[in-house]
Amino acid sequence: MPTVEPTGATHEVGLEEMFFSTTDAKGVIRESNDVFVRLSRFPLDELVGAPHNCIRHPEMPGGAFYGMWVLLQSGKPFAAYVRNLAKDGSEYDVFATITPMPNGDYLSVRTRVSCPELFEAACGIYADVRAKERELMAAGANRHEAAVEGFNLVTEAIQGLGFQSYEEFQWAVLPEEILARQAETGPLPQPKHIEPGPMETIHEAVDAIAARLGDWMDALTAVDDLSNSLHKAGRTMRREMESAEEVTAHLTARANSDEGLPQETLMPLQVWTQMRKVAAPRLEKLFGQLEEFDQFTARTKFSIALCRLQTEMMARFVTELSDGGIKKRGAVALEALAIAFGYVMAEMDELADxxxxxxxxxxxxxxxxxxxxxxxxxxxxxxxxxxxxxGERLGGTMGELLQEVNRSIIRAEEALDSLRRCSAAAGDATAVDNTAAITERIKSIEINAGELIRKHDADNA
Known part of the structure; x- marks a missing residue:
């Protein structure tokens, strides 16, 4: 395939223009939908059998694709902002996800960018990394060596944004893209007409899956709010523990003096401080659990968002096939979508437990x-x-200390009330349940897509 040079022209991906392709383990294109053909401006017969990097824009750093293969070859999905190059030299920007399939192939789903601020941040990183890669190659590094270093630079930039790894970054970005996209697109598209039989069954299954995934995403968004409340209450409790210990020490040192309070009056305060010390290890344990729980929640939200994206892709493809006529190529691609979706859902099932x-x-x-x-x-x-x-009666330093104790007691009481509310909410935070029902519907889609393939073969025998 001849090399395409950028012309500087651009064309936008429409909000409704959602497209996919499947590739083999080496990145050679097997299947796609008509939207990909239209946006890439390659004829279908040129796309199928071509390496997927035929649409790679030269401004995209090799490090981004190296990172992609690191994740994919470890069996994990990948998500990124990507600038593609069409056959006519024009460019178009997308948000892309790539998912491993059980047979060793990969499914890539691309959409219009819905979070422009995140996209611009990614483009800034790409430009810096690509410039460094070119410097390395000019100094004698080969493309692979430059890509490895490029990915290291991408990772450093991501860490500068507060993420430990690229994987953590994509855990945050994909749900943001999906939520923003849903706000723009609204409900899933519906076919103008759908024939009774396999396509109708597939359509009904897709709608049911989308509804359940929406419930999960809403529940996990509420969990984010819960986590923020927990962190705030925990920090307040920790701060008040430290403050109470210091103030109590000052009050005890002045006990029975002319300006102080009797020792017996301070005894409850001393017990309070000691009990806080006993509670401190449990509070630190909670902080550790929260960090782990937050990370796992982000990973779970990513998987749900990926499922939601693939559900929308399937809904749009069902509409495309129903309104444009079902051909064997479309049925084969629909079956591949279901297989890839099943792979993601299998991980979702493990994550849920x-x-x-x-x-x-x-x-x-x-x-x-x-x-x-x-x-x-x-x-x-x-x-x-x-x-x-x-505090008012004693005045001076002693009065200030007592007033600080009063404030500390109030803040601790508020934090404790918040913890109690969070405890009840966390106990009810079983956000991801009944995954088996979705798995059954995905299997139904795969079976009915296979039925469409067999029907086409029989009709053309």
Whole structure:
């Protein structure tokens, strides 16, 4: 295939223009839909059998594709912003996902960019990395060596944005793209007419899957809010533990002095401080669990978003086939979409079990911290009521210390109430359930696509 040079011309991917292709393990194109043919401006007979990098834009860094293969060859999906090059030299920008398939092939689904700020950030990284790769090759490095270093630079840039790895970055970006896209597109497209039989069954299955995935995504978005509340309450509790210990030490040092309070008056405060020390290890355990839970929630949201993307792709392809006439090539591609979707859903099934268990573990730890702090906190609430005016009466340093104790008790009580609410919410955070029902519907799509293939073969025998 001859090399295409960029002309500087551009063409936009429409909101409704969603396209896919399947490739073999070496990246050679097997199947695609008509939207890909139209946007790439390659005839179908030139696309099928061609390497997928025939649409690679020279401004895309090799490091991005090296990172892609690192993830794909470890059995993980990949997502990225990509600038493609059409046959006529014009360029078009997409958000791309690539998913391994059980037979060793890959499915790539591309959409219009829905988060322009993220896209611009990615383009800035790509430009810097591509420039460095060219410097390396000019100095004698081969393309592979430059790509490896390019991926290292991409990773460094991603870490500068607060992510530990490229995989963590894509966990965050894909759900953002899907949510923004859903806000723009609204409900899934519906065929103008659909024949009773396999296509109707496939259409009904796709609609049912989309509804369930929407419920999951909504539930996990609520979990994000829960996590933010937990982190805030935990930080407040930790800060008040440290503050209470320091203030109590100052008050105890002044006990029975002319400016101080009697030792027996301070005793509940000392017990409160000691109980907080006992609770501190459990609070640190909670922080550790929250970090792990947040990471797992991000990974789960990524998988749900990927499922949602593939569901929309399937819905649009069913509409494309129904409105334009079903051919064997379309039925084969539809079967491939179902197989790839099943692969993603199998991982989703495993994630669901682990996610739900982690949610219960977090709830139990929160409840443990709240229970441990509950009784001494109640004692201090009552102590505060009895000695609320002591700070004003004593004045000076002693008065300021007592007023700080009062403020600390109030803040700790608010944090404890928040922890209790979060404990109840976390216990109910079984956001991903009944995955078997979706798996059954995906299998139904695959079976009915196979039926369409057999029907076409029989009709043309």
């Amino acid at each position: 682990t996610y739900n268990k982690k949610a219960k573990d977090v709830a139990a730890t929160i409840a443990g911290v709240a229970d441990l702090m509950g009784i001494p906190q109640q004692v201090m609430v009552e102590w505060r009521r009895d000695h609320e005016k002591d």
